[in-house]
Amino acid sequence: MTTRELFQKKLSKIFVLGLLFSLAILAVWGIQQLKQQSFSQTTDLINNREIALATEPILPIPINLELDEAKVQLGNQLFHDPKLSSNDTISCATCHLLDKGGTDRIPTSVGMLGSNTGVNSPTVYNSGFLFRYFWDGRAKSLEEQIEGPISAAKEMGGLGWSEIIEKLNDSPEYVKAFKKLYNQEINQDNIKDAIATFERSLYTPNAQFDYYLKGNKNAISQQAKEGYSLFKSYGCITCHQGMLVGGNMFQSLGLFGDYFADRGNVIKSDYGRYNITGKEEDRYVFKVPSLRNIELTAPYFHDGNPQTLDEAIKLMGKYQLGVDIPQQDVDLIISFLRSLTGEYQGEPLS
Ligand code: HEC
Numbered sequence: 111m112t113t114r115e116l117f118q119k120k121l122s123k124i125f126v127l128g129l130l131f132s133l134a135i136l137a138v139w140g141i142q143q144l145k146q147q148s149f150s151q152t153t154d155l156i157n158n159r160e161i162a163l164a165t166e167p168i169l170p171i172p173i174n175l176e177l178d179e180a181k182v183q184l185g186n187q188l189f190h191d192p193k194l195s196s197n198d199t200i201s202c203a204t205c206h207l208l209d210k211g212g213t214d215r216i217p218t219s220v221g222m223l224g225s226n227t228g229v230n231s232p233t234v235y236n237s238g239f240l241f242r243y244f245w246d247g248r249a250k251s252l253e254e255q256i257e258g259p260i261s262a263a264k265e266m267g268g269l270g271w272s273e274i275i276e277k278l279n280d281s282p283e284y285v286k287a288f289k290k291l292y293n294q295e296i297n298q299d300n301i302k303d304a305i306a307t308f309e310r311s312l313y314t315p316n317a318q319f320d321y322y323l324k325g326n327k328n329a330i331s332q333q334a335k336e337g338y339s340l341f342k343s344y345g346c347i348t349c350h351q352g353m354l355v356g357g358n359m360f361q362s363l364g365l366f367g368d369y370f371a372d373r374g375n376v377i378k379s380d381y382g383r384y385n386i387t388g389k390e391e392d393r394y395v396f397k398v399p400s401l402r403n404i405e406l407t408a409p410y411f412h413d414g415n416p417q418t419l420d421e422a423i424k425l426m427g428k429y430q431l432g433v434d435i436p437q438q439d440v441d442l443i444i445s446f447l448r449s450l451t452g453e454y455q456g457e458p459l460s
């Protein structure tokens with residue numbers, strides 16, 4: 111077998127595993143629907159029974175999730191509150207702006223007193239559906255993820271929970287809201303629960319492509335249809351698939367060629383999952399990012415290196431598939447990717 115055939119075989123294996131993973135997630139949600147919710151699971155229940163298992167490798171985002179609206183509101187307030195940082199200057203929203211696709215639109219995020227985190231800020235939209243969190247997947251849940259920015263000196267200054275709780279306790283509104291919703295004093299678990307519940311509310315249904323998946327063949331342009339077809343035939347779909355068009359597996363960056371040697375200036379965050387597992391085979395392995403709302407979240411990759419979708423797609427062709435994608439095809443793939451932009455609270459994201 112040639113290297114290409116071997117690779118294709120490997121990709122089809124990944125593809126099947128990925129699809130199985132998506133099915134497993136749907137099954138888990140189904141079971142959760144039947145169970146009573148527990149405190150930690152809040153309410154990530156899918157309330158949209160319309161979703162049949164599509165024959166396509168991409169599934170629509172549910173139209174409606176049942177979430178505790180009061181917790182969403184409280185989480186929204188905390189997400190935007192700089193009191194969670196050491197000097198009251200940085201909130202989650204500093205790097206995840208809801209009117210900038212849930213990111214900061216700069217190559218690598220800047221936090222406390224101008225410190226550079228060295229990594230690109232991923233979107234918080236649809237983060238409730240990701241299989242892992244962070245580029246290297248080091249957190250398993252939204253609740254666990256929150257520990258990261260709170261404790262990172264470079265992000266929010268690394269204030270301890272007891273000091274954060276003390277600051278929040280100065281606000282009678284917070285004390286009252288936590289008492290009412292959790293029947294508890296403010297603590298790190300209920301802070302995390304409220305923020306995570308808010309993040310689960312940041313899902314973006316009703317992309318044109320979702321209408322297309324549900325049977326409206328005219329919901330996307332001819333170019334987008336051709337782009338989708340190329341997205342499948344080039345093999346992008348083997349890694350970017352499922353409900354989020356990504357977000358359900360880990361993959362190496364640089365299957366064909368050495369992306370990092372070509373880019374130069376390798377830093378620790380480039381090692382990806384190797385930093386977590388210490389295994390050589392995990393060097394340069396990253397979570398495959400979701401491509402939902404991707405037109406709104408430039409620059410791209412964990413390093414914020416490609417400035418445009420055009421550049422990102424060409425790099426993907428070169429390093430992930432071993433092909434130089436012609437400009438005409440790149441443009442068609444961009445048309446498809448643009449059809450993945452959804453709505454937040456009934457308004458198109460922009
Ligand atoms: C200083 C900028 C900054 C601040 C402040 C910040 N983040 Fe982030 N966020 C990032 C960066 C950069 C990453 C990626 C880090 C990595 O993968 O190593 C990230 C990752 C995430 C992720 C994972 C997304 C994914 O695709 O895996 C979520 C969710 C998230 N942040 C939510 C939050 C919340 C909630 C807060 C507040 C408690 C917060 N962030 C504060 C910059 C920031």
Ligand code: HEC
Pocket residue numbers: 245341344345346347348349350361362363365396397398399400401404407409410411412413419422423426427430431435443
């Ligand atoms: C072998 C798996 C694999 C294949 C095939 C693949 N990708 Fe990716 N893609 C990734 C990974 C991993 C990343 C994250 C890179 C990083 O962290 O720096 C990524 C990142 C991206 C991004 C940037 C996302 C962001 O939020 O920064 C875009 C856009 C993208 N891919 C599009 C494509 C397109 C279009 C194709 C087909 C031409 C493709 N990918 C093929 C694994 C893959």
